[in-house]
Amino acid sequence: MHLLTAALQILLPILYFGTIWAYARAFFSSVKEAEAIKTPLLFGTIACHILYIVLRSVEYGHPPITSIFEILSLMSLTVALVYALIELKTKNTATGYFILIFPFFFQLLSSLFIRELGEIPPILRSNLLGFHVFSALFGYAAITISAVYGFLYLMLYHDIKSSHFSVIYKRLPNLEMLERMSFTATLSGFLLLTVAIIVGLIWLPRAIVDYSYTDPKLLGTVAIWCIYAVGLGAKQIAGWQGRRIMVLSVAGFAIALFSMSIVNMFFTGFHKFY
Amino acid sequence: MNIHCLGINHRTAPIEVREKLWFSDAELPGVLASLKEGRMAECALVSTCNRTELYYVPAPGVTNGSPLWPTLAAKKNAAEAFRDEHFYSYSGMDAVRQLYRVVSGIDSMVLGDVQIINQVKEAFACAQANHCTGILLNRLYNTALHVGKRSRSETEIGEGAVSVSYAAAELASKIFEDLSRRTAMLIGAGETGKLTAKHLKGRNLGKMIFANRTRAHAEHLAEILGGVVVDFERFALELQGVDILISSVNSNTHVLTAPALRQAMKSRGNSPLFIIDIGVPRNIDPAANTIDNVFLHDIDGLNQIIDGNLSHRRAQTPKVERIINEEAAVFEQWHASLDVSPTIVELREAFEAIRSEEVGKHSHHFDPVTSEAVDMLTKRIINKILHAPMSNLKNGTGEHASDDTRTKVYFIRHLFGLDKRTHHENKD
Numbered sequence: 001m002h003l004l005t006a007a008l009q010i011l012l013p014i015l016y017f018g019t020i021w022a023y024a025r026a027f028f029s030s031v032k033e034a035e036a037i038k039t040p041l042l043f044g045t046i047a048c049h050i051l052y053i054v055l056r057s058v059e060y061g062h063p064p065i066t067s068i069f070e071i072l073s074l075m076s077l078t079v080a081l082v083y084a085l086i087e088l089k090t091k092n093t094a095t096g097y098f099i100l101i102f103p104f105f106f107q108l109l110s111s112l113f114i115r116e117l118g119e120i121p122p123i124l125r126s127n128l129l130g131f132h133v134f135s136a137l138f139g140y141a142a143i144t145i146s147a148v149y150g151f152l153y154l155m156l157y158h159d160i161k162s163s164h165f166s167v168i169y170k171r172l173p174n175l176e177m178l179e180r181m182s183f184t185a186t187l188s189g190f191l192l193l194t195v196a197i198i199v200g201l202i203w204l205p206r207a208i209v210d211y212s213y214t215d216p217k218l219l220g221t222v223a224i225w226c227i228y229a230v231g232l233g234a235k236q237i238a239g240w241q242g243r244r245i246m247v248l249s250v251a252g253f254a255i256a257l258f259s260m261s262i263v264n265m266f267f268t269g270f271h272k273f274y
Numbered sequence: 275m276n277i278h279c280l281g282i283n284h285r286t287a288p289i290e291v292r293e294k295l296w297f298s299d300a301e302l303p304g305v306l307a308s309l310k311e312g313r314m315a316e317c318a319l320v321s322t323c324n325r326t327e328l329y330y331v332p333a334p335g336v337t338n339g340s341p342l343w344p345t346l347a348a349k350k351n352a353a354e355a356f357r358d359e360h361f362y363s364y365s366g367m368d369a370v371r372q373l374y375r376v377v378s379g380i381d382s383m384v385l386g387d388v389q390i391i392n393q394v395k396e397a398f399a400c401a402q403a404n405h406c407t408g409i410l411l412n413r414l415y416n417t418a419l420h421v422g423k424r425s426r427s428e429t430e431i432g433e434g435a436v437s438v439s440y441a442a443a444e445l446a447s448k449i450f451e452d453l454s455r456r457t458a459m460l461i462g463a464g465e466t467g468k469l470t471a472k473h474l475k476g477r478n479l480g481k482m483i484f485a486n487r488t489r490a491h492a493e494h495l496a497e498i499l500g501g502v503v504v505d506f507e508r509f510a511l512e513l514q515g516v517d518i519l520i521s522s523v524n525s526n527t528h529v530l531t532a533p534a535l536r537q538a539m540k541s542r543g544n545s546p547l548f549i550i551d552i553g554v555p556r557n558i559d560p561a562a563n564t565i566d567n568v569f570l571h572d573i574d575g576l577n578q579i580i581d582g583n584l585s586h587r588r589a590q591t592p593k594v595e596r597i598i599n600e601e602a603a604v605f606e607q608w609h610a611s612l613d614v615s616p617t618i619v620e621l622r623e624a625f626e627a628i629r630s631e632e633v634g635k636h637s638h639h640f641d642p643v644t645s646e647a648v649d650m651l652t653k654r655i656i657n658k659i660l661h662a663p664m665s666n667l668k669n670g671t672g673e674h675a676s677d678d679t680r681t682k683v684y685f686i687r688h689l690f691g692l693d694k695r696t697h698h699e700n701k702d
Contacts, residue, residue, distance in 0.1 A: 030430065160448060161563060163575040165582050169448065170434075175546065176451035239543045242567040 005059055008052040009111050015045040016076070016104035023097035027171050039093060042084055042100070049077045049107075063130040069114040071137070076106035078134075078141035082188070086145065086181060092173045095181075099148050128203045136196035136221075140256075142189030143228070147253030149182035150246040157243055179242070182249050183235065190228045197221060216263045224256040275609055277410055279369035280342050280361060281327035284383045287360040294352040297321040299400070305349050306406045316411040318401035320376070322393045324383045329373060331410050370414060370605055374598040377418045378425035379432060386431040386587040391422040409684045413608065421601045429593040434583030439469035441579040442550045442571070443477055446518055449548050449569060458518035459483040461509050461529065463491045466552045467522030471499055474518065483516065485509040487523075513538040519549045521557040529553075532561035539565055550576070611687065612680040614667050620692045621664075625656045 019041045025034035053074065056064050064070035080103040087093055152172055159169040172178065200218070204211045231248045234240040240248070282295055297305055302319060309317045309330070317330040328346060343361045347353040364372045375381040377394050398415040401407045407415065425431050435441035450456050458479055460471045463486050471482060482501030485508070486492035492503045504512050510530060513519065523529050530549075535558075539547065544567055551558045551572040563570040611617065629652050637645050667682060686692070 032428070156448070160445070160569050163571065163578050165579055174448050174451050176449065180451070241544065242546050244544070244566065 002059060005052065005055045008048055008055070009114065012045070012049055012052060012073075012076075013104065013108040013111050015041070015048060016080075016100065016107050019045050020097055020100045020104050023093075023100060027094060027097050028167055035093075038096065039087065042080065042087075042096065046077070046080050046084055049073075049080065053077060063133075065130060065133045067114070069110045071133070072106045073110040073114065074134070074137050075141065076103040076110065078137045079103045079106070079144055082138065082141045082145055082185070086185070090173075090177070090181060092177065092181075094171050094173055095149065095152060095178075098152060099145055102144060102148075126203065126207060128199060129207070132196055132199040132203055135192050135199060139189045139192030139196055142185045142192060143253055143256065146182045146185035146189060147250050149178050149185060150249035150253070153178040153182060153246040154243065154250065157246070175242075179246065182246060186228060186249060186252075187232065190225070190232060193221070193225050193228070197225060217260075220259045220263045223259065224252070227252045227255060275366040275370075275606075276331050277329065277366065277369045277414060278332070279327055279329050279364040279372045280346065281325060281363070281372070282343075282356075282360050283325035283327070283362075283381070286362055287356075291355055291360055292324070292326070294355045295321075295326045295347060295350055296323070297326065297350075299396070301349075302397075302400045303404045306401055306404050308349070309345070310406050314406075316408040317406050318398050318411055318415070320394055320397040322390070325376070327372070327376065329369065329411060329414065331408065367602060367606055370417075371598060371602050373414060373418045374421045374601060377422040378594045378598060379422075380425075380591050380594050384436050385584060386433070386436070386590070388426070388432045391419070391426075394418060394422070409612075409681055410609075413605070417601055417605050421598060424597050424601070425594045428597065429590045431587055431590040431594050433590075434579075434586060436580050436583055436587070437469075438466050438552065438573065438576045438580065439473050441576045441583075442470045442520070442552075443473035445550075445569075445571060445576075445579065446474060446548055447477060449546055450517060454478045454480045456517040457481040457483065457515055458520060459485065459504075459509065459512060459516045460495070460520045460522070461485045461506065462521060462523035462553065462557070463495060464522030464552055467520050468495065468499075470520050470550060470552070471495070475499055479518075483512060485512070510534055510538060513547070514541045517545070517547065519547065520552065521549065522552040523557050525553065525557055526555060528559045529557045530559065530562070532559040532565065535559070535562045535568060536565055539568065552576075611692075612683045614679060614683060617683050617687060617692065618664055618667065621686065621690060622660065624690060624692060625660060629653065629656050 019038065022034045022038035022041050025031040026038050053064055056070075064074055080100060083096065083099045087096065152168075153175060155168050156172050156175055156178065158164070159166055160175070173181075231245070231252055234248065235245050282292060284292065297319060298321075302321070306317055306319060309319075309328070313333050315331045315333045317328060320327045320329070326346075328342070342363075343356060343358075344353050347356050372381070373394070377391055379386040379388065379390055382390055394415075398407065398411070401411070402415075435444040446453065446456075446458075453474065456479060458471065458474050458481070460467050460482070475482065482496070482499060483504055484492035484495045484499075484501055485504050485506045486495075487506045489503065489505070492506075495501070496503050513535075519530075521529065535547075546567045546569065549558055549562065549568065549570045551570060554573060556572050558570060558572075560570070560572070562568055633649055633652055637648075640648060663686070667679065667686070
């Protein structure tokens with residue numbers, strides 16, 4: 001089993017690279033063979049990734065949430081999985097290249113630096129924590145995808161406005177669909193983050209004695225949640241649509257990325273386990 | 275190869291000449307029948323607004339010496355309108371390639387024209403229905419359709435809009451997901467505006483509104499295309515419920531200014547508005563394009579799309595030529611297979627293969643001497659069976675088979691499945 005896990009650890013970045021290569025060839029050069037293999041390749045890669053996560057969890061006796069590189073691998077899987085679901089639902093395969101770049105880099109970093117910790121703190125073996133982490137990761141994966149769709153929307157918007165009809169114009173789906181895909185991803189991300197926060201708040205007093213509600217990561221997550229709540233409110237109540245709401249989606253993701261990077265780099269708190 | 279093509283098209287003759295040789299669907303059966311009766315074994319006539327082409331196989335004994343176009347022109351009583359240089363003719367594989375070029379769209383006035391496949395289909399269907407085609411033209415037609423399909427599926431020769439109205443409709447589909455939930459308004463009544471409205475309707479547009487300074491014109495359009503009419507003076511107020519505005523008005527001033535549009539956008543909750551300004555001078559204030567969610571495109575912007583698409587289609591031409599060469603080689607090979615000698619050899623090989631397989635299966639029942647006798651006996655039987663048909667096929671044929679002999683060869687190949695056998699061997 002150890003051998004298979006080790007092989008998958010090496011194989012996964014290669015598979016993700018192969019997948020984004022196929023999506024890129026299909027998008028930019030309309031290569032028919034790439035068009036035909038890209039989706040099966042994605043599903044094959046996801047299946048290998050799920051197998052890798054399961055094998056690793058069984059082998060080490062805990063969910064893969066004990067180090068930043070295990071989390072990166074999970075993040076990679078969740079982004080790929082959420083994208084695959086969107087592709088299945090919308091039947092649109094044109095945007096894969098722009099999204100699957102993220103799982104490739106996440107998994108590459110994970111495969112290069114992942115190490116099993118000598119001793120796992122008992123706190124990280126909790127199933128409730130596992131649920132909290134999974135829902136948070138799926139939430140972040142969804143808002144990442146939402147931001148990518150937002151970004152693609154803005155590129156296509158610019159192309160159409162300026163009569164600059166590049167490959168982006170030719171291959172991407174229409175503006176309305178991109179907006180809908182971004183909105184669906186945002187809504188899913190927001191709901192998952194809500195679940196993650198609620199589960200986290202239930203788990204917190206049970207697991208940690210000296211917890212604090214002013215923990216930087218907790219505050220950062222709540223701030224991100226508030227930004228998305230305002231954005232969704234602007235769309236649903238104030239009727240924002242088109243470019244403005246897409247700018248908000250990209251900006252929300254940039255703020256989330258920035259604030260989480262700052263919190264992880266410069267602050268310490270109970271929410272840091274490794 | 276005894277296939278020929280005589281044609282006139284947009285490159286060799288102006289429209290006023292071409293139109294004199296255009297045959298309607300009703301005329302075709304009569305023309306084909308009279309052509310076949312005179313000097314042709316097979317014939318099919320492709321007649322569109324940009325070309326008239328006759329594909330034919332001369333009747334036995336008829337040489338292809340004298341020009342054929344006067345005969346064709348005589349069918350329209352217009353021989354005096356034409357000159358030799360209006361026509362082109364191809365023979366053999368050049369004629370085959372010409373039909374392949376036509377059907378793939380690379381010989382069309384609008385490069386990559388998608389309608390031509392159906393036009394060729396209809397032309398040959400008419401020829402078949404009137405018993406004017408035989409082995410050669412049937413094969414030519416089937417392979418030409420295959421070339422047309424391959425050109426469309428393996429290249430992008432037919433991709434992208436190449437007319438202003440189509441480009442506008444395509445652009446609308448890049449903004450809106452489902453046009454059946456959208457409303458378009460046409461102000462003015464220019465020809466391109468009408469065509470754009472028609473294309474949008476073709477894409478399942480939800481609702482159409484017409485406004486014109488002369489209300490009767492708008493009512494006429496609404497009757498033809500389906501939709502409702504509003505007073506021209508009220509069109510700006512209607513923008514609240516409109517997603518696509520097509521403007522084609524004769525006016526020296528802007529019929530819609532940027533401030534007015536900004537106001538209208540507020541009333542419509544800032545939802546995307548696509549404006550196609552086909553008017554010259556422009557009808558819509560160009561500053562409107564700076565407003566969020568307003569996509570304003572004038573005639574230059576649309577022409578830019580067309581130029582881009584045409585140059586993309588031109589870049590696809592070598593790929594299409596490659597397909598044509600591949601299929602032409604297959605056709606040539608098929609035609610060569612209709613010669614007598616290779617067919618005799620293949621038929622002998624096919625019979626010999628069956629004989630040796632069956633003898634081999636049962637050889638263990640015999641001792642070596644008997645086995646040799648069985649081998650000799652079965653070979654003699656095969657030779658005797660094949661002797662009469664082989665002699666009849668060989669009789670009267672020179673190096674190249676006549677059309678009558680080719681027909682016999684064709685049926686022999688078909689009956690004994692020689693083409694399939696050759697195909698399998700080539701694959702192996």
